[in-house]
Each structure stands twice: as structure tokens, then as C-alpha cells.
Amino acid sequence: MPRITFIEHDGTAHQVDAANGQSLMRAAVDNGVPGIDADCGGECACATCHVYVEPDWLARTGQRSEMEQSMLGFAAVAQDNSRLSCQITVTDALDGLVVRMPDGQH
Incomplete structure (x- = not known):
């Protein structure tokens, strides 16, 4: 079972x-x-x-769809490594993935 680390804006990590x-x-x-x-x-x-995927993991999480790109337009601070976590499917290749969360979801 892949282990994923979510890091809150304040640095608190959740595996x-x-x-x-x-x-x-x-x-x-x-x-x-x-x-x-x-x-x-x-x-x-x-x-x-909304999450920020660590740069080393971007290729493994796949490409954004047009719909995801459109929805990211509503995110307060979208970046090049922004993704919607609902659009990333967990696979064994994502074991060890680290994503960071923005200060708040908008």
C-alpha cells in the first residue's frame, strides 16, 4: 500500500x-x-x-486535464506544481509521494 505524505501549510506532516x-x-x-x-x-x-506536488513527483502524477486546469483557476495561489488531489490516482509508483497544501482552500 503506497504511503503518501501530506504537509500542511504550517509544516505539520501527515503520513x-x-x-x-x-x-x-x-x-x-x-x-x-x-x-x-x-x-x-x-x-x-x-x-x-488543491495540493502542490513536489517537483520530483510531477511526472508520476500525470498531466492535468482541461477540466482540472480550469478548476485550478479558482485556487487562491495556483503554481506550476498545483494539482487537484481528486484527479491523482494512487498507484504503487506513488509510494513516498509528498504533497504540500496551501494556506487555505478557496
């Missing part, structure tokens, strides 16, 4: 074991990680599961 096939958002919500609001429930209809 979770995530099942293959689930989204990063679902792994965070199921494990009580604060800062992933997931208002739309993973439908890519908001930006409240």
Missing part, C-alpha cells in the same frame, strides 16, 4: 497509507488529513482539494 486506485483526495479525507476540504466529493467541480 497515510493509500489504497491503489483511490484518489489522493479520498486517501486524505478517509484518514482525517486537515486542509483537504473536498467540497465536491471528488468530481473536479471545485478546487478545495
Whole structure:
């Protein structure tokens, strides 16, 4: 089971074991990680599961879809490494992934 580290804006780290096939958002919500609001429930209809993927991991998390890119337009501080965690599917290749969360979800 891949282990994912979510780091809050204040530096607090949360390591979770995530099942293959689930989204990063679902792994965070199921494990009580604060800062992933997931208002739309993973439908890519908001930006409240916004994370920053560590640069070394970007290629492994896949490309943003047009819909994800559009939704990131609602994020307060989108960056080149911004992703919606609902759009990243957990695989064994993501074991050790580190994502950071913004100061707040907007």
C-alpha cells in the first residue's frame, strides 16, 4: 500500500497509507488529513482539494486535464506544481509521494 505524505501549510506532516486506485483526495479525507476540504466529493467541480506536488513527483502524477486546469483557476495561489488531489490516482509508483497544501482552500 503506497504511503503518501501530506504537509500542511504550517509544516505539520501527515503520513497515510493509500489504497491503489483511490484518489489522493479520498486517501486524505478517509484518514482525517486537515486542509483537504473536498467540497465536491471528488468530481473536479471545485478546487478545495488543491495540493502542490513536489517537483520530483510531477511526472508520476500525470498531466492535468482541461477540466482540472480550469478548476485550478479558482485556487487562491495556483503554481506550476498545483494539482487537484481528486484527479491523482494512487498507484504503487506513488509510494513516498509528498504533497504540500496551501494556506487555505478557496
